[in-house]
Amino acid sequence: MIIDIVTLFPNMFEGFIKESIIKRAIEKGNVEINLVNPRDFTLDKHRHVDDTPYGGGSGMVLTCQPMFDCLRSIPSPKRVILMTPQGKPFKQEEAVRLSKEEHIVLVCGHYEGFDERIRTLCDEEISIGDYVLTGGEIPAMAISDSIIRLLDGVITTESHLYDSHSNGLLEHPQYTKPAVYEGMSVPEVLLNGNHKLINEWRNKEALRTTYKKRPDLLVNYKFSPQEAKWLEEIKLEEKKEEVFE
Numbered sequence: 001m002i003i004d005i006v007t008l009f010p011n012m013f014e015g016f017i018k019e020s021i022i023k024r025a026i027e028k029g030n031v032e033i034n035l036v037n038p039r040d041f042t043l044d045k046h047r048h049v050d051d052t053p054y055g056g057g058s059g060m061v062l063t064c065q066p067m068f069d070c071l072r073s074i075p076s077p078k079r080v081i082l083m084t085p086q087g088k089p090f091k092q093e094e095a096v097r098l099s100k101e102e103h104i105v106l107v108c109g110h111y112e113g114f115d116e117r118i119r120t121l122c123d124e125e126i127s128i129g130d131y132v133l134t135g136g137e138i139p140a141m142a143i144s145d146s147i148i149r150l151l152d153g154v155i156t157t158e159s160h161l162y163d164s165h166s167n168g169l170l171e172h173p174q175y176t177k178p179a180v181y182e183g184m185s186v187p188e189v190l191l192n193g194n195h196k197l198i199n200e201w202r203n204k205e206a207l208r209t210t211y212k213k214r215p216d217l218l219v220n221y222k223f224s225p226q227e228a229k230w231l232e233e234i235k236l237e238e239k240k241e242e243v244f245e
């Protein structure tokens with residue numbers, strides 16, 4: 001997959017592409033990341049990318065010409081996505097959808113805003129949450145990261161089968177050695193090697209975690225008969241736990 005990131009601040013991506021799983025994915029050829037700077041497409045001596053807003057007001061606005069020329073320099077076919085707090089809220093299902101594309105372009109706004117006509121260059125707009133950042137660079141990193149880890153060969157498929165949000169539930173709890181730490185024990189079922197029981201425990205605990213931390217996710221969740229039964233058990237167990245506390 002190719003991810004082109006259109007940014008006035010390519011240095012912000014140094015750590016992102018040079019560390020850990022993303023670095024390895026690039027080295028292995030799972031993904032190619034190109035940083036493209038609209039400033040390289042300016043036509044004036046001072047390489048201006050912004051100007052004062054028509055109608056007055058504070059702040060500067062990104063101008064059309066560098067952005068249009070920059071985006072047109074990137075070969076097609078490509079899916080162009082604008083990072084903006086006005087965009088569609090980013091969810092795991094969007095990460096899955098975009099991970100199937102061959103070539104995406106993430107466009108980062110910066111400063112106070114961009115000329116509205118830049119929107120005509122984009123196929124869709126994405127927001128990473130209802131808050132405003134200084135630019136689209138952190139959203140572009142968050143979105144690329146969530147996509148890249150889903151690409152074949154980046155991490156084992158097993159690792160994202162149980163990801164929080166991948167099936168509508170949060171992930172079950174995880175433990176590693178030692179079996180007892182400061183008096184806190186790992187659940188017995190995980191130590192006995194019975195994979196059927198372990199899977200059942202994981203599925204039920206994923207449901208419990210979601211019920212306790214994000215009950216809103218269960219409103220539209222399609223429960224299997226087994227899960228519906230577990231949920232009733234969990235409600236009783238959690239009530240008992242409350243009384244006990």
Ligand code: ADE
Nearest residue numbers: 083084085127128133139
């Ligand atoms: N640019 C500034 N804030 C943003 C947000 N919340 N999501 C995407 N892009 C942004």
